Amino acid sequence: xxxPNMLLQFLPAGLLGLGLTAxxxxxxxxxxxxxxxxxxxxxxxxxxxxxxxxxxxxxxxxVARWAAVGGMMLSFAAACAAMRFDSPLDAILLVFAVVxxxxxxxxxxxxxxxxxxGHGAFAGLIAGAxxxxxxxxxxxxxGEQPGIQGxxxxxxxHPSSDLALGLGTAMLAFLxxxxxxxxVSLFTNAAQAEELNGLVFSLTARPPAIWAWWKRPEAMxxxxxxxxxxxxxxxx
Amino acid sequence: xxxxxxxxxxxxxxxxxxxLTAFGLATRSNADVYSKSMGIDANLCWGLVLLVFGILVxxxxxxxxxxxxxxxx
Numbered sequence: 001x002x003x004p005n006m007l008l009q010f011l012p013a014g015l016l017g018l019g020l021t022a023x024x025x026x027x028x029x030x031x032x033x034x035x036x037x038x039x040x041x042x043x044x045x046x047x048x049x050x051x052x053x054x055x056x057x058x059x060x061x062x063v064a065r066w067a068a069v070g071g072m073m074l075s076f077a078a079a080c081a082a083m084r085f086d087s088p089l090d091a092i093l094l095v096f097a098v099v100x101x102x103x104x105x106x107x108x109x110x111x112x113x114x115x116x117x118g119h120g121a122f123a124g125l126i127a128g129a130x131x132x133x134x135x136x137x138x139x140x141x142x143g144e145q146p147g148i149q150g151x152x153x154x155x156x157x158h159p160s161s162d163l164a165l166g167l168g169t170a171m172l173a174f175l176x177x178x179x180x181x182x183x184v185s186l187f188t189n190a191a192q193a194e195e196l197n198g199l200v201f202s203l204t205a206r207p208p209a210i211w212a213w214w215k216r217p218e219a220m221x222x223x224x225x226x227x228x229x230x231x232x233x234x235x236x
Numbered sequence: 237x238x239x240x241x242x243x244x245x246x247x248x249x250x251x252x253x254x255x256l257t258a259f260g261l262a263t264r265s266n267a268d269v270y271s272k273s274m275g276i277d278a279n280l281c282w283g284l285v286l287l288v289f290g291i292l293v294x295x296x297x298x299x300x301x302x303x304x305x306x307x308x309x
Contacts, residue, residue: 015278
């Protein structure tokens with residue numbers, strides 16, 4: 001709510017309208033992207049892949065439309081749940097800790113270790129998400145009620161804040177996912193080297209670096225990292 | 237046919253910049269409107285910024301379009 005309040009406080013009539021329009025357009029663009037991708041993923045990857053393999057286009061279109069409606073309903077529910085957090089950032093952090101941290105571990109392992117297998121990655125994802133949920137269910141930030149903010153199984157320990165709980169959950173999910181994916185990969189059959197061509201870092205042909213230094217991703221990454229450190233030091 | 241998207245973006249920014257600059261010039265002497273923004277004529281400032289940006293984008297877009305059409309010929 002900081003941006004709209006700031007706009008209302010400081011912008012004169014004229015620029016205020018433009019600012020609010022830009023803000024709304026930005027929000028609408030984000031929502032439209034989310035709704036479209038939800039309905040596409042549901043229709044193509046779930047409905048068409050598992051539920052109705054030979055469905056006609058007309059039916060798929062209807063399913064996609066209703067999936068968009070369902071996605072909006074789900075996001076209403078998620079917004080109501082997120083309101084119980086002190087800040088929406090904590091809710092996003094929780095979602096990222098449960099969903100994205102295991103995904104990140106599996107992705108890293110798959111990109112840099114050629115022995116990693118699909119079964120290992122899937123087991124790692126499930127185990128990481130389960131560990132994250134378990135950790136979230138067993139710990140409660142100080143001064144909060146058990147429920148969506150944690151402690152819905154039983155309260156074993158108290159992190160100092162929502163942020164500490166979210167970061168701890170994410171780290172645990174990442175580590176568990178990494179270990180389980182590596183262990184399961186070692187017990188399943190390795191993929192052939194030809195299949196992995198271009199997918200794993202060590203098996204991908206790298207063109208010689210001919211770009212100027214300011215066009216290379218490494219230089220950009222280092223610059224962004226330094227800028228982030230500088231910004232943290234300035235606003236600490 | 238190749239169409240450079242910078243042209244329509246530049247047109248949009250130029251249009252908004254023109255409207256905002258005109259509004260800023262018209263309300264320049266009206267202190268009530270600008271009491272919120274601490275007496276600064278923010279409409280005029282940002283209108284000019286948007287106008288300059290829009291014209292820049294439009295010029296770059298037209299140049300890109302010309303280049304593409306020359307390649308085609």
